[in-house]
Amino acid sequence: MQQSTPQDSQKSTITPNYQKIGIIGAMQEEITPLLSLFPTHTAQAMGGNVYYEIPYKNATLYVAYSKIGKVHSAMTATTMIAHFGCEAIIFGGVAGALNKDLKIGDILIATKLCQHDVDISAFGHPLGFIPEGKLFIESSKILNGIASLVAQEYGAQSAGTKEGILLKEGVIASGDEFVHNAEKKQWLIDTFGADAVEMEGASVAVVCDSFGVPFCVFRSISDSADGSADVSFDEFLDSSAKICAEFVKKMLDKILG
Template sequence: MPETPPTVVILTALAVEYTAVRAHITDRSELVHEDGTVVERGRLDGTPWTVALAELGEGAARAAALTTRLVSWLRPQAVLFVGVAGSLKDDIGIGDVVVGTKVYGIHGGKQTPEGFLVRPEAWPASHALDQAARSAVRDMDGVRAHFKPIATGDVVLADARSEIARHLRVHYNDAAAIEMEGSGAAHAAHLNGQVGALVIRGISDLADAAKHDADASGSQQRAAAQAARVAMGVLRKHRPRGTSDSTGSEEDPHRGPAGPASNAGDHLDFRGGTFYGTVIGKQINGGRG
């Protein structure tokens, strides 16, 4: 039987995000799950990846449920959530890209007479995908990327002086952007245990009262396009499991298929054209190189 090509699932919430990613995918065909979930599957040219692209709609709970379904159905090696977000930092502007080093779920807590006691949840990014992203953006002209935590909440933040904005500044002070789906996708990938996840968000507004004006100016299209560029860069750097470059163990002919150059009990010495030593307890003398 032919080998199944390595697959990555790219998730989006909005049509503008889907369109931005879809522009990079070739040889597309539509797949429909028995429950009606639709994906487009195609290729990212110049890579070994098959890409399955889905538009899920808004909300973390929906993202979690559908991510679980897609992972079970398509068996991907990685899940990327690619889209737009609002900035929470003065030095992160519209058109910048935030790559989530971790994703916070911001609504967990306990209300007490003394106030709201936060019980945060966080899911770290896949180390391999994080490293691929850092490598990719170094050579990307016109992309200003930030590797920072991202906050996820079922809220559209359009008031920098609101109670939720204050809540984020106090309890999630390192979060650089806010969006609505990343924690759901990250949580689902984490529970699977075999799938790396990364959230990539282009900044389309400053999470303030000017959000409507920013959106009307075309900022969502610009932000989605930048996030999609970074996502494609990640896949051009990220290697499917079981592959390596010439310095890795799996394809280095001097090291064998996977593992150290010799067994733990091996010892070989080469003197004057002759090997001396032991291999797993056997004496070797006079073996010619």
């Protein structure tokens, strides 16, 4: 894991011209602060979910919370791309830290993601690997570069603190399990080199990679993914979600001009 630097932002020298952008969170709590920043929106129900359509600047935003887990998040990403025609996906929310250098309130942007609960090792494949697929899915360097710029230029205002936003880059592991013990935490570090763990990002990455759609997954650190994870997660969910909402808004302003 490394901290984003001014040089990292040079990854993005061209601002993409997206007309439709999808924004996903896993839980209602993760998109409510974002919707409050865009009071003009319409809702459309589809596939047991609700998609909020927001006209913003020269583009249309589609916002939804997928519900928890890899299946629901994959369904939501697929709907945004295949039905609504989204040309880029931004997934924001909260995650548990695995790397000891990540502190609550930091933002970790995924350089690559994996599914930690996929196991067909009985057939000689590494953990997390699916035949005809990839063990790790890499995110968009352009979108990650824009996120780095946002952290540098708007960090203090976005976070509402003197310290500003501390953006770091690293590996995110996803699985259908809320990690709550130190043993599983260490296993994720040893097996995948993961810096944070959550339950949706890698499945969104697989969908976007399959459709050739650029994506960015970033997480505000809300808990330490150890034995006290269930306590700190509840305590810091709201504040972390607000940080993510402000961060997404700043990213959109950078993308759309």
